C-alpha cells in the first residue's frame with residue numbers, strides 16, 4: 001500500500017472526526033466456538049455432573065495436547081501464571097532466576113509467589129528475546145535457574161540457551177505463554193528444557209477462557225506437578241513442599257477441545273492478516289513490523305511493530321492515542337517495563353538497572369489488532385488510518401499537546 005490520497009478519509013478522530021470503527025477493535029485472538037458445539041459440550045458435562053478434579057474432558061485434552069506437542073506429559077492448569085509458579089516449585093529451583101526484562105509481568109510475579117526473585121536480563125533489540133551475551137554474564141555472576149520466554153509467536157535462541165544452561169549447571173524452563181503452535185528446528189515448542197508453560201487465556205491462540213498447560217518430558221517432574229496442582233489428590237502421592245489449586249475445570253477443557261480442533265485454521269488466518277499488514281504498511285516511514293523470530297513456523301498470534309519517532313513524526317505513545325481515538329485498541333506491551341514497575345523497581349539492585357534495550361523497546365513497541373474479531377477489511381482500514389496519522393503527524397502532535 002502506498003500513502004493514501006490526501007482526499008481519501010481525510011479526517012482523523014483525534015482531529016475531531018468520527019472514529020473509524022463504531023465499536024472497539026481489540027488485540028487478542030478472542031476466538032470462541034460455534035454456539036451449537038459449545039452447547040452440546042456443556043450438555044455432556046451437565047449430564048455427567050462431574051465438573052472438576054481431573055474429569056474426562058481434562059484427561060482427553062491432556063492426551064490430545066501431548067500428542068500435538070510431541071511431549072510425554074501435558075498437565076492442564078488454571079492459568080499460565082500459576083503454571084509457572086508450579087514449575088519453579090516442582091524443579092525446586094533456587095532463589096535467583098534469570099528472566100528477560102522484556103516480558104509480561106506475570107513471568108516475574110510467578111517467582112515472587114514462591115519466594116524467588118527475578119534477575120533481569122536485557123534483550124536483543126532485533127529479536128526482542130534474551131540477549132545471549134548478557135545472559136552469559138549473569139550466569140557468570142551466579143544464578144540458580146533460567147526462565148526463558150518465547151514471545152510474540154516466536155522463540156528465544158533455544159538451542160544456545162540450552163547449551164548455556166548445561167554449561168553452568170542450572171535448570172532451564174520456558175514461559176511459552178505466547179508460543180502455542182510455533183516450531184523451532186522442526187520441533188514443536190513444548191518439548192524444550194525441563195518444562196514449558198502455555199497460556200490458554202481468551203486472548204491466546206489456544207483458548208480455554210482462562211487456563212494453560214505445563215509440558216514436560218520428565219516423569220518425576222510431571223509427578224510432582226500433579227501433586228502440587230491438586231494439593232495431592234492424585235493416585236501416586238509424592239511429597240512436595242508447597243501445594244496449590246491449579247486445577248482446570250471441565251468447562252474450560254470443553255472449550256479447549258473445541259479450540260484445539262480449529263487452531264491450525266486460525267493460524268493460517270492469522271498469517272494472512274499478518275501478511276496483509278506487512279504489505280499495506282510497507283514503505284511507511286518510521287514503522288517497522290517484527291517478523292516472528294527464531295522459528296520455522298509461527299502461530300502469527302501478534303502483530304508487533306516498532307515506532308521510530310524521528311521518522312514517523314509521532315512517538316509510539318502519540319500514535320497509540322490517535323489509534324484509540326479511532327477505536328483501534330492497540331496495546332503498548334510491555335509498558336512500563338517490569339524492572340521499572342513496583343515492586344521490582346524498588347527491589348532491583350544497582351547492577352540490574354541498566355537494561356537499555358528493554359527500555360528502548362518498552363518505549364517504541366506497539367501491538368496492532370489481529371484475531372478472530374479482525375478481518376481483511378479491518379486491516380485495510382487500520383493501515384489506511386496509520387498512513388493518514390503519519391501524514392498529518394504535525395497536526396496530531398499539536399492537538400495532543402493542546403489537550
Ligand code: T4K
Nearest residue numbers: 026027028079080081104106107175177199200201202329
Ligand atoms: N507470560 C507471558 C509472556 C504472557 O504473555 C502471559 C499472559 C502470561 C505469562 C500469563 O498468562 P495467564 O496467567 O494470563 O494465562 C492480557 C492477558 O490477560 C494475558 O493473558 C496476556 N499474557 C497479556 C499479554 O495480555 P491484558 O491485561 O493486556 O488483557 P486485556 O484484558 O486488556 O485484553 C486485551 C484486549 O482484548 C482488550 O482490548 C480487551 C479485549 N478483550 C479481552 C478479553 C479477556 C475482550 O474483548 N474480551 C475478553 O474476554 O492481559
